[in-house]
Amino acid sequence: MSAAPPDNDVLWARGIVKSHHGTPALREVSLGIREGEVLAVTGGRGSGKSTLLGCLSAQLPVDSGEVWFNSSPVHTLSRAGREKLRRDRFGFVGSEPHLVPELTARENVALPLLLAGTGNRTAYGAADDWLERLDVADCAKHRPVELLQSQRQRIAVARALAPLPRVVFADDPTAPLHREAQDQVLRILTSAARSHQLTLVLATHDTELANKYADRTVALVDGRTPAPPTPVRRPATTTATR
Ligand SMILES: Nc1ncnc2c1ncn2[C@@H]1O[C@H](COP(=O)(O)OP(=O)(O)OP(=O)(O)O)[C@@H](O)[C@H]1O
Numbered sequence: 001m002s003a004a005p006p007d008n009d010v011l012w013a014r015g016i017v018k019s020h021h022g023t024p025a026l027r028e029v030s031l032g033i034r035e036g037e038v039l040a041v042t043g044g045r046g047s048g049k050s051t052l053l054g055c056l057s058a059q060l061p062v063d064s065g066e067v068w069f070n071s072s073p074v075h076t077l078s079r080a081g082r083e084k085l086r087r088d089r090f091g092f093v094g095s096e097p098h099l100v101p102e103l104t105a106r107e108n109v110a111l112p113l114l115l116a117g118t119g120n121r122t123a124y125g126a127a128d129d130w131l132e133r134l135d136v137a138d139c140a141k142h143r144p145v146e147l148l149q150s151q152r153q154r155i156a157v158a159r160a161l162a163p164l165p166r167v168v169f170a171d172d173p174t175a176p177l178h179r180e181a182q183d184q185v186l187r188i189l190t191s192a193a194r195s196h197q198l199t200l201v202l203a204t205h206d207t208e209l210a211n212k213y214a215d216r217t218v219a220l221v222d223g224r225t226p227a228p229p230t231p232v233r234r235p236a237t238t239t240a241t242r
Helices: 049-056 079-089 105-115 120-133 149-161 179-195 207-213
Strands: 009-020 023-034 038-042 064-069 090-093 167-171 199-204 216-219
Touching: 009 049, 009 199, 023 049, 023 064, 023 199, 038 049, 038 179, 038 207, 049 167, 049 199, 079 090, 090 149, 105 120, 105 149, 120 149, 149 167, 149 179, 167 179, 179 199, 179 207, 199 207, 207 216
Parallel strands: 038 199, 038 216, 090 167, 167 199
Antiparallel strands: 009 023, 009 064
16 A cells, blocks of 8 residues: 555545556656646646646546545546546636537536535526626526627636636647637636635646736656646736636
């Protein structure tokens, strides 16, 4: 039996190995993520960023190695156990918003709360609150098809943050956006995470954005972390967005 992870790491991984149909994606990756930290995972195309986020967020089982969340093992959980962990504790934002097309923006944001058993009044109240924080309150009654890509992506961020998960995983969340919209989405995402003490794990190939918004970066090259994590300065702005 291995040693338990450090107490102040909300997520901790040791020696993760993961292949996709025989193609190695992660080769012995180890890292710790502190409570409330904004960590950027950087690297070029195919370096293993999505696979690492998938393993840390219990979406993908590891081939070998260990993943711990809050000092509990994730790598030994069953599929159902991993699903429950994801549903109860984690939030996700991808490069595509994947909103439910039949629902309005407000209904999309409220949906995870309603599915978790939150009452209508509280769920829709939280949805209104987060849509306002993300500056898309005027989109509340519109369906995704009626909205701009940048608006849809902000709604996806609101949907991920509304249940106040312990950890938010954002996999290239600004990939389809223009520079100005990229900055805006990342500014809101990171300041909302900081003001609510949420841990944020952000995958991006854009080192400039990573250095600007993350507390720390971990670079992946060909499924490995070749250098120790580099501390970067924490942005001066840490205030809430409302
Ligand atoms: N479902 C899959 N089936 C087969 N190979 C895969 C699969 N997913 C990822 N890979 C391979 O695993 C390696 C790591 O991929 P991954 O998507 O994790 O990298 P990435 O850094 O997120 O890349 P990108 O920036 O392009 O999204 C690559 O060689 C990729 O081709």
